[in-house]
Amino acid sequence: MPTLTIGDVSKSFPEGTRLVNAIEALGFDVGHRCGGKARCTTCRVEVQDGEPEAMTEAEAVKLAENGLLGSVRLSCQVLLDQDMTVTPVMTLQTEGWTDTGPATADAIEPEPVWTTVSEAKERS
Numbered sequence: 252m253p254t255l256t257i258g259d260v261s262k263s264f265p266e267g268t269r270l271v272n273a274i275e276a277l278g279f280d281v282g283h284r285c286g287g288k289a290r291c292t293t294c295r296v297e298v299q300d301g302e303p304e305a306m307t308e309a310e311a312v313k314l315a316e317n318g319l320l321g322s323v324r325l326s327c328q329v330l331l332d333q334d335m336t337v338t339p340v341m342t343l344q345t346e347g348w349t350d351t352g353p354a355t356a357d358a359i360e361p362e363p364v365w366t367t368v369s370e371a372k373e374r375s
Protein backbone atom coordinates (compact mmCIF):
# COMPACT_ATOMS: atom_id res chain seq x y z
CA MET A 252 0.00 0.00 0.00
CA PRO A 253 1.37 3.43 -0.91
CA THR A 254 2.21 5.85 1.87
CA LEU A 255 1.24 9.52 1.90
CA THR A 256 3.43 11.90 3.89
CA ILE A 257 2.57 15.48 4.81
CA GLY A 258 5.05 17.16 7.11
CA ASP A 259 5.87 14.68 9.84
CA VAL A 260 2.65 12.69 9.40
CA SER A 261 2.51 9.52 7.28
CA LYS A 262 -0.12 6.90 6.58
CA SER A 263 -0.61 4.06 4.12
CA PHE A 264 -3.69 3.92 1.92
CA PRO A 265 -5.11 1.36 -0.50
CA GLU A 266 -3.57 1.77 -3.94
CA GLY A 267 -5.74 4.00 -6.10
CA THR A 268 -7.09 6.15 -3.27
CA ARG A 269 -7.97 9.60 -4.54
CA LEU A 270 -5.27 11.92 -3.21
CA VAL A 271 -7.68 14.61 -1.98
CA ASN A 272 -9.46 12.01 0.15
CA ALA A 273 -6.20 10.61 1.52
CA ILE A 274 -5.08 14.12 2.52
CA GLU A 275 -8.30 14.64 4.46
CA ALA A 276 -8.01 11.21 6.05
CA LEU A 277 -4.53 12.19 7.18
CA GLY A 278 -6.09 15.12 9.04
CA PHE A 279 -5.40 18.06 6.72
CA ASP A 280 -8.22 20.43 5.70
CA VAL A 281 -7.30 20.80 2.03
CA GLY A 282 -9.76 22.74 -0.11
CA HIS A 283 -12.08 21.06 -2.60
CA ARG A 284 -14.46 23.89 -3.25
CA CYS A 285 -15.81 22.46 -6.51
CA GLY A 286 -16.43 19.05 -4.96
CA GLY A 287 -13.45 17.44 -6.67
CA LYS A 288 -14.43 18.12 -10.28
CA ALA A 289 -11.28 19.84 -11.57
CA ARG A 290 -12.88 23.29 -11.65
CA CYS A 291 -11.61 25.29 -8.66
CA THR A 292 -7.91 24.38 -8.13
CA THR A 293 -8.30 24.76 -4.34
CA CYS A 294 -7.21 21.14 -3.90
CA ARG A 295 -3.76 22.02 -5.27
CA VAL A 296 -0.71 20.47 -3.66
CA GLU A 297 3.01 20.92 -4.05
CA VAL A 298 4.63 17.54 -4.56
CA GLN A 299 7.97 17.02 -2.87
CA ASP A 300 8.32 13.38 -3.80
CA GLY A 301 6.58 10.72 -5.87
CA GLU A 302 4.76 12.89 -8.41
CA PRO A 303 2.89 10.61 -10.81
CA GLU A 304 3.52 11.08 -14.52
CA ALA A 305 -0.12 10.27 -15.26
CA MET A 306 -2.40 13.31 -15.43
CA THR A 307 -6.05 13.65 -16.33
CA GLU A 308 -6.93 15.85 -19.27
CA ALA A 309 -9.20 17.84 -16.95
CA GLU A 310 -6.24 18.58 -14.66
CA ALA A 311 -3.95 19.42 -17.59
CA VAL A 312 -6.45 21.92 -18.99
CA LYS A 313 -7.23 23.54 -15.64
CA LEU A 314 -3.58 23.87 -14.58
CA ALA A 315 -2.58 25.34 -17.96
CA GLU A 316 -5.53 27.75 -17.85
CA ASN A 317 -4.34 29.06 -14.48
CA GLY A 318 -0.61 29.12 -15.22
CA LEU A 319 -0.03 26.38 -12.66
CA LEU A 320 1.24 23.56 -14.86
CA GLY A 321 4.57 22.38 -13.50
CA SER A 322 4.21 23.95 -10.06
CA VAL A 323 1.31 22.09 -8.39
CA ARG A 324 -1.00 19.11 -8.90
CA LEU A 325 -4.74 18.96 -8.32
CA SER A 326 -5.22 16.38 -5.60
CA CYS A 327 -8.76 15.61 -6.78
CA GLN A 328 -7.28 14.38 -10.07
CA VAL A 329 -4.47 12.24 -8.66
CA LEU A 330 -4.61 8.63 -7.53
CA LEU A 331 -2.25 7.45 -4.82
CA ASP A 332 -0.43 4.68 -6.69
CA GLN A 333 3.01 5.16 -5.16
CA ASP A 334 4.52 6.76 -2.07
CA MET A 335 4.05 10.52 -2.17
CA THR A 336 5.10 13.50 -0.08
CA VAL A 337 2.98 16.59 -0.63
CA THR A 338 2.08 19.96 0.88
CA PRO A 339 -1.51 21.15 0.59
CA VAL A 340 -1.43 24.82 -0.53
CA MET A 341 -4.97 26.05 0.18
CA THR A 342 -6.53 24.88 3.43
CA LEU A 343 -9.36 25.88 5.74
CA GLN A 344 -6.77 27.55 7.96
CA THR A 345 -4.86 29.47 5.27
CA GLU A 346 -7.94 30.66 3.35
CA GLY A 347 -10.34 31.41 6.20
CA TRP A 348 -13.16 29.36 4.66
CA THR A 349 -16.01 28.11 6.82
CA ASP A 350 -15.68 24.68 5.18
CA THR A 351 -13.41 22.98 2.68
CA GLY A 352 -16.15 22.34 0.10
CA PRO A 353 -18.66 19.67 -0.94
CA ALA A 354 -17.73 16.05 -0.25
CA THR A 355 -15.61 14.40 -2.93
CA ALA A 356 -16.47 11.02 -4.46
CA ASP A 357 -14.19 8.00 -4.14
CA ALA A 358 -13.55 8.00 -7.89
CA ILE A 359 -12.06 10.78 -9.99
CA GLU A 360 -14.60 13.14 -11.53
CA PRO A 361 -15.13 13.91 -14.34
CA GLU A 362 -14.53 10.43 -15.79
CA PRO A 363 -10.76 10.53 -16.32
CA VAL A 364 -9.17 10.69 -19.75
CA TRP A 365 -5.47 10.13 -19.13
CA THR A 366 -2.52 11.98 -20.52
CA THR A 367 0.94 12.59 -19.04
CA VAL A 368 2.69 15.53 -17.42
CA SER A 369 5.18 15.63 -20.31
CA GLU A 370 2.45 15.74 -22.95
CA ALA A 371 0.55 18.43 -21.05
CA LYS A 372 3.71 20.57 -20.82
CA GLU A 373 4.50 20.12 -24.51
CA ARG A 374 1.03 21.32 -25.45
CA SER A 375 0.99 24.41 -23.23
Ligand code: FES
Binds near residue numbers: 284292
Ligand atom coordinates in the same frame (compact mmCIF):
# COMPACT_ATOMS: atom_id res chain seq x y z
S1 FES B 1 -10.19 21.33 -8.66
FE1 FES B 1 -11.80 21.67 -7.28
S2 FES B 1 -11.47 20.13 -5.82
FE2 FES B 1 -9.88 19.77 -7.24
